[in-house]
Structure formats: C-alpha cells, structure tokens
Amino acid sequence: SYELTQAPSVSVSPGQTARITCSGDALPKQYAYWYQQKPGQAPVLVIYKDSERPSGIPERISGSSSGTTVTLTISGVQAEDEADYYCQSADSSGTVVFGGGTKLTVL
Amino acid sequence: EVQLVESGGGLVKPGGSLRLSCAASGFTFNNAWMSWVRQAPGKGLEWVGRIKSKTDGGTTDYAAPVKGRFTISRDDSKNTLYLQMSSLKTDDTAVYYCTTANDWGQGTLVTVSS
Numbered sequence: 001s002y003e004l005t006q007a008p009s010v011s012v013s014p015g016q017t018a019r020i021t022c023s024g025d026a027l028p029k030q031y032a033y034w035y036q037q038k039p040g041q042a043p044v045l046v047i048y049k050d051s052e053r054p055s056g057i058p059e060r061i062s063g064s065s066s067g068t069t070v071t072l073t074i075s076g077v078q079a080e081d082e083a084d085y086y087c088q089s090a091d092s093s094g095t096v097v098f099g100g101g102t103k104l105t106v107l
Numbered sequence: 108e109v110q111l112v113e114s115g116g117g118l119v120k121p122g123g124s125l126r127l128s129c130a131a132s133g134f135t136f137n138n139a140w141m142s143w144v145r146q147a148p149g150k151g152l153e154w155v156g157r158i159k160s161k162t163d164g165g166t167t168d169y170a171a172p173v174k175g176r177f178t179i180s181r182d183d184s185k186n187t188l189y190l191q192m193s194s195l196k197t198d199d200t201a202v203y204y205c206t207t208a209n210d211w212g213q214g215t216l217v218t219v220s221s
Contacts, residue, residue: 001171033208035152042204042211043144043152054209086152095168096142096154 002026002091004099011105018074020102022087025068032070033088034063036081037101043086047072074104082106109133109210113203116215123195123219129188129205129212137161137183142208143190145201145217155179155190155203172198195219 004024012018022032032050035043045054047063050070060075070089074081087099115127129141140163143155156169158179167179178191188205195217202214 037152042213043206044211045209048208084151088152088154095170096157098144098152098154101151 002095002097004087004089004097006085006087006099006102008100009103009105011107012077013107014077014079016077018077018081018104020072020074020085020087020104021069022071022089022099023069024089024097024099026091027065027068027070027089029092030089032063032065034072035086035088036083037086038083046085077104077106079106109207111205111207111210111212113205113212113215116203116217118218118220119195120221121195121197121219124191124193125195125217127190127192127203127205127215127217129190131186131188131205134207134210136181136186139207141179141181141188142206143177143179143188144204144206144211145199146204146214147198147201150201153201158188192217 006022034047036046037043046057050065051063062073064071084101086101110132112130119125140159142157145153156179158167176194180189197219200219202216204214205212
C-alpha cells in the first residue's frame, strides 16, 4: 500500500526555521496537504495543494514541492508552533493517505 | 462559521456495531465531499473513507482496514454525515473525526473492548 514518509521529530530553537519533509512516490502527480495538531485538539489545515495557505494561517508557514518530496517550512518559529504536523495526499487511485506525523519541538 | 459536530461514540464489545453521526452547518453541505478520519490513542491520523457529493456521483471510498465493515452515508436534507461501523475490532478504538478537509469536528471516541 502507498505510504507517505515523515521524520518522527524535528527540533528547532525559537526564531529559527523549521523544515518538515514528506516523501511519497505519487507526490509529483498528487497534491499534498499539511495539518497541524496540538495536544487534545482537532487537526487544522495549514497548507493545501502543496503551497496554498488558508485564510488565517500566518505567512511564516509555507509549503513547497520538489519531485517526490514536499516540505512544510515554518520561519521564525514560535513556542505556539510546537505541535504534530501531518502531510496528506493520495495514491494513483485516489485513496487518501496520511504521513506518520512529525513532532515539532521548540527548544 | 463552519461547524461539524460528531456524536454516537461510546464503548462497544468486539464484533458489535455502532453508528456515528456528524451534524454540519455553516456551509453548503450537499456540495461537499465529506470524510471520516480516525486517530487511535497516541497514534497518528488514519483516513477511514469518503463520500462525494451527489452531484459528483455520491460514491464512497474506504481504507483497506475498514472496507466491507464500515459504510459512509449522508442525508443532505438533514446536513448530516454518518458512519455505520460493524464487526468492530479492538484496533478500531480511536477518536473519529468528520472533516471537509478544510474543517474538522472535535471528534467522538469509540472504544472497542470486552
């Protein structure tokens, strides 16, 4: 079955840039979406269609795509950015898949 | 404001059945593709399945672990999404979210245990 691969954890200091990657063979042909989830809360969409930002999401959160890897970049990381981040996409048949999630720790 | 409110969770024995509901408001429900996503305790997000809008065929797709046991349906007259779960297993224990992809409910907990 199709898988999206994310590193389990990323750590950065406040003010630095965090980059969270997601790899999958179908990513060149399927859009990626990114969700932020804080403990005890529902996920929040932060990036859709690889690089589009929903209203209300700060500009320091951005997305990009290159080949079989998509990247979520958070510039000027703040304590409030500490959360789990999940990428989501689909395989060639349209079946939706989530990555395993990356825990972002702000040191 | 978009609101998605799940209900129907609870404790059920292995092999049992349960129906979850998701009441939607604040958007044109009959035009929306709706999904169920679950999250086992301490684990990541797992897609359960999706139902398209009736204008897009109203068809359903399911993840392999639930195919044949779970059924997603919708009642556009009531702005409500459903998840009928049967032959439940302990592995189905999770918080179940309904989502438009852009918006998510707060989830309802399903515990499958003897």
